[in-house]
Amino acid sequence: MRSATFGGCSDRGDAGSTDARTATGARSCRRRPDDDVCGAVRLAQRWRWRRWNRRATALGDRKGERSQMSEHSTGPDIDPVLKARLIEITDPTYSDPARKDFTGVDWLAFIGFFVVCAVGFIVWGY
């Protein structure tokens, strides 16, 4: 996912927080705390993390609800980028042609094709 892509630093503010908007804590860094590069990266990540969280929360506020999805997981245990994506694709107004399930005709064509092929070739070849 999103974090820990720079120089071995990890800056996920995911655990232990009850509010995604405040989830900014620096979690760990494999380098020494006084490492300038690591510190800079961590600061940059923290800044980006805050913005993503705000963005994700703003999106969630605007959309208002999670439609038919579970409310168990709307907490801080979800990465903000993932959270924003979930808000987007679970929104009742989200439209995607891929969501259209097969119709009876689709199933008939699909199963019929394989059955006809299998039976036909058994008769022909076996």
Place this chain on the structure above:
Amino acid sequence: MATEVQEEFAAVSEKDALFGTIPVNRGDRVWGFFDFSWVMIGLAIATWAFLIGGDVVYFLGLRAGIAAMVVGNAIGVGVVVVSVLGDTKYGLEHFSMVRAVFGRHGIKPLIYIVNFLVCIGWSGILAVMFGRASVNIVNQLAGTSYDGDHFLVALFGLAALFSAWLVVVKGPVALKWFNRIAAPGLSVVIVVMLFFLFRDNSWSDFTAIEPLEPFGDPLLDFVMVVEFSIAGGLSWWPAQGNLSRLATTQRSAMWATVVGLFVVTLIAQTVGLMAALRYEDSDPTNWMIPLTGAGFGILILIWIGFANITTMSVQAYQVCVAMRQESVKWLSGMSWPLLVAIFLGLSALLLIRPSAIYDNFFQFLYWISLVYAPIIGIVIVDYFFLRGQKLDLWAIFSHRPGSPYDYWRGWNIAAYIALAAGVGVYLLLLNPVSLWYSAPFPYMTASVPSLLTGAIVYLVLTQVWVKRVGKGGYAG
């Protein structure tokens, strides 16, 4: 400023969706029917298709061999297509979807042991085949007679793995363009091979050739071929899931898969069978040059090697995406090129002794079927019969204890019991190590009863146990 943040956010989301486990949205889906067909065709026409077709020569002649391959592929590809429709519908990375069945921790053995080993095996086999094809070209050009375990096989295999790495680091867009080049060329290769096959032989010549080492029982020989054709189809289950999530509609994903993994695969396998009958040798790298002559043979071997890189790339892409489950932070945060390099690097270990994996190709296929058949049955029954094609996307990605797909501390025990039952039934019918089979095997194969057992046991356990204790987020 707000726009900048939105753009940055959108770019990161897309990147994480295509290279990680974030669900893809409508804008991320890059493959319509045409492009997805080419991807599937690129996946279908590789040396493995010729090898599977070639190996039929031990059991069956041309007509019965084609019939058995059609039946096996119809079953294998058919259930795979059905089982991954949820990936397309919700844009889910394949094992993220399967998490709803096995639980957030329960899915890990499937990803980091089963799928990982299967994909390493496939990549290793394809790299060895690439290496052997290349060594045959060297033998032809230099007049040498290097064998299949020569160090040059490993060297060329490494080159193939490196080429696959170059493709995969660019992601699915690179795969798309790679396939747009490779797949049409491979279609031409099949036509050229058919031309040379029929130049000196008629259809009746081929049908008159007897198989090399049949058991003698027509039904048993037929079902043996059906069984490994099913296994060949099932082996693409994870790759198919991760690729089909990028298809624009479920319908296009299904028919593109039928075109590529069923129709074109069968054509390639039939060509392989015909050539194997003609030259009495199942190894396609050995009969390409005798079949078409040195000039065409070398060109075809080069192009088939190219196709093998396509297949390796698809395997590497799907396994690396699957490994980036967001619950495993050190892997999800690892750079994409490094992750791909590690996976392909491990595949390279199989090049130390190429014949070790290459000569045990059948056992490898049966092992895949042993594990995947019951899992696919479980996934199908869960998605279609228990959940009515509806998944809770938030629950899939939740790490909280007590969330709908948390089951028992992240493990769905019922799914593992069903899996064990399916594996047990398979082993009662066919031993993938010794190839021992029991009396019912010729009448029912091993994969189909295993798949059905997994599905039925899971259905029953869920109805009488999992639902009653309020696990799994099942309606009602």
